[in-house]
Amino acid sequence: xxxxxxxxxxxxAFPPRMTEFTQRFWQGLRSGRFETTRCDDxxxxxxxxxxxCPHCWSERVRWVSLSGRGKLYSQTVVHAAPMVxxxxxxxxxxxxxxxxxxxxxxxxxxxxxxxxxxxxxVVILRYRDGPLFAAxxx
Amino acid sequence: xxxxxxxLGAAALPVAKWQRPRDAEIQVLEHEILAKVVxxxxxxxxxxxxxxxxxxxxxxxxxxxxxxxxxxxxxxLRLHCTGTVQEVLGNGMTAALAFxxxxxxxxxxxSRVALALGxxxxxxxxxxxxMMNSMRATGDVDFHAPFGFTPxxxxxxxxxxxxxxxxxxxxxxxxxxxKNRRHAALNPIAQFRKPITLDDxxxxxxxxxxxxxxxxxxxxxxAACLVVVDEEIAKTxxxxxxxxxxxxxFHEGAHQINEVPNDxxxxxxxxxxxxxxxxxxxxxxxxxxxxELYAPCTIIEVLASEALGLVPRGQGARLxxxxxxxxxxxxxIATSGGLQSRGHPAHVTPFYSLFEIKEQxxxxxxxxxxxxxxLAVTSAELGNYNAALVHVLEGVQ
Numbered sequence: 001x002x003x004x005x006x007x008x009x010x011x012x013a014f015p016p017r018m019t020e021f022t023q024r025f026w027q028g029l030r031s032g033r034f035e036t037t038r039c040d041d042x043x044x045x046x047x048x049x050x051x052x053c054p055h056c057w058s059e060r061v062r063w064v065s066l067s068g069r070g071k072l073y074s075q076t077v078v079h080a081a082p083m084v085x086x087x088x089x090x091x092x093x094x095x096x097x098x099x100x101x102x103x104x105x106x107x108x109x110x111x112x113x114x115x116x117x118x119x120x121x122v123v124i125l126r127y128r129d130g131p132l133f134a135a136x137x138x
Numbered sequence: 139x140x141x142x143x144x145x146l147g148a149a150a151l152p153v154a155k156w157q158r159p160r161d162a163e164i165q166v167l168e169h170e171i172l173a174k175v176v177x178x179x180x181x182x183x184x185x186x187x188x189x190x191x192x193x194x195x196x197x198x199x200x201x202x203x204x205x206x207x208x209x210x211x212x213x214x215l216r217l218h219c220t221g222t223v224q225e226v227l228g229n230g231m232t233a234a235l236a237f238x239x240x241x242x243x244x245x246x247x248x249s250r251v252a253l254a255l256g257x258x259x260x261x262x263x264x265x266x267x268x269m270m271n272s273m274r275a276t277g278d279v280d281f282h283a284p285f286g287f288t289p290x291x292x293x294x295x296x297x298x299x300x301x302x303x304x305x306x307x308x309x310x311x312x313x314x315x316x317k318n319r320r321h322a323a324l325n326p327i328a329q330f331r332k333p334i335t336l337d338d339x340x341x342x343x344x345x346x347x348x349x350x351x352x353x354x355x356x357x358x359x360x361a362a363c364l365v366v367v368d369e370e371i372a373k374t375x376x377x378x379x380x381x382x383x384x385x386x387x388f389h390e391g392a393h394q395i396n397e398v399p400n401d402x403x404x405x406x407x408x409x410x411x412x413x414x415x416x417x418x419x420x421x422x423x424x425x426x427x428x429x430e431l432y433a434p435c436t437i438i439e440v441l442a443s444e445a446l447g448l449v450p451r452g453q454g455a456r457l458x459x460x461x462x463x464x465x466x467x468x469x470x471i472a473t474s475g476g477l478q479s480r481g482h483p484a485h486v487t488p489f490y491s492l493f494e495i496k497e498q499x500x501x502x503x504x505x506x507x508x509x510x511x512x513l514a515v516t517s518a519e520l521g522n523y524n525a526a527l528v529h530v531l532e533g534v535q
Contacts, residue, residue, distance in 0.1 A: 014286075016280035016281065022280070047397050048281040054397075074298045074299040076346050077344070080265065080288065082269035082288060090344075091286055093285050102397055103395050103400075104281075105277065105285070105395055134285075
């Protein structure tokens with residue numbers, strides 16, 4: 001499933017580190033995919049993606065695509081920001097419960113305050129130096 | 139083993155901005171301050187320094203230039219120890235873990251007198267710089283920090299959810315700040331003591347919505363020392379003391395958010411740790427006379443007081459606004475002024491909670507004394523109450 005994306009003409013303020021394992025996730029974002037890992041033994045999903053299953057500790061995991069759809073569990077607007085985010089403040093962040101039963105936290109794209117439990121979708125943000133993701137009301 | 143652990147002495151520096159800028163010619167340094175606090179605590183206990191055999195430190199902030207601070211202080215105070223000399227670290231839980239490690243040395247028979255002590259100096263480091271550090275201590279550095287979450291942003295999201303689920307309001311939550319400032323006005327070691335109104339709280343600039351400046355913790359410096367002893371020593375001292383009646387700990391196996399969606403504002407760790415502490419103490423929440431909770435923001439005091447069974451679920455904010463958790467109310471919470479007004483020198487904050495409980499349970503709290511206070515509960519946490527360490531304490535006069 002290809003997710004919507006936005007281009008942002010600056011570099012990421014605090015870029016994530018990549019490992020040999022997680023580069024699949026970050027490179028997937030570049031191609032419009034929002035992926036994580038699922039356990040072949042207990043079939044549970046995890047996020048962030050991990051090279052093992054945190055639930056049963058099996059190392060038989062595979063990459064799967066997520067719909068990027070979910071509900072807004074909570075949100076806030078950060079006014080007092082760390083140094084590297086000063087230029088972006090105030091900015092909105094929140095917690096999304098994905099339809100697949102995973103809870104994630106990310107930046108929220110919305111000019112107005114979205115009601116909690118609103119339907120949301122993940123969007124991919126293409127910065128000059130690499131991707132991030134965010135969520136917006138659907 | 140029938141050993142029992144008591145707090146016989148305690149001292150705490152008034153919370154304030156003590157740290158001087160790095161380029162100031164004259165500095166206020168951690169070891170000089172802490173030594174005074176240790177001597178005061180030992181005078182309070184009425185014990186000789188030769189009786190101390192364990193030192194458990196809350197690890198200082200990274201801004202403290204003197205590293206290996208514990209062993210440096212052992213030298214500075216010329217203390218020979220047969221139990222342990224160590225520093226512990228666990229985010230906001232740090233000082234509670236240090237207290238517990240000191241208590242464990244007593245329980246294991248390694249020491250009969252152990253100091254739980256520490257100093258947190260950070261106020262000269264600008265907040266924007268400090269947050270570059272603290273944002274990596276909450277959440278996931280690669281999957282959360284890049285979005286700009288700060289430690290208190292997680293609490294703000296608790297507040298938003300609480301207001302949504304329980305039809306509460308920012309004003310109800312803000313009543314916690316008004317109440318805590320009223321308490322702090324009576325506490326000589328509190329950082330902010332001038333009374334404030336609800337309108338004052340609501341008029342402050344937003345920090346992490348819906349919370350404004352007075353609903354989040356100020357930054358400050360502090361130092362404290364608890365003299366933790368075998369209860370036999372406390373008994374023979376003839377002084378009033380505080381006995382540890384119960385403790386409980388729970389880590390929910392999640393960091394900041396649970397990847398398996400749960401009821402985030404139930405604070406399951408505080409519930410579980412509280413139940414364990416009450417059970418060990420042989421009491422219920424109804425038996426508790428007062429509480430000092432680790433609650434950096436107003437919402438967290440509400441959620442922790444609910445999770446520990448001090449007030450019913452979903453009613454904590456409203457009951458605070460109605461005065462139930464005020465001095466003179468049914469269950470006074472944060473008689474010290476709490477983290478918003480007493481202050482929050484994070485790595486030693488749980489020492490300040492225990493210090494307040496010792497003052498209260500030994501009848502020394504002056505104008506803010508809770509009458510006939512005998513049983514108290516304290517909590518410490520890390521993350522978004524992903525872990526909790528709860529103690530039930532009893533005053534012995």
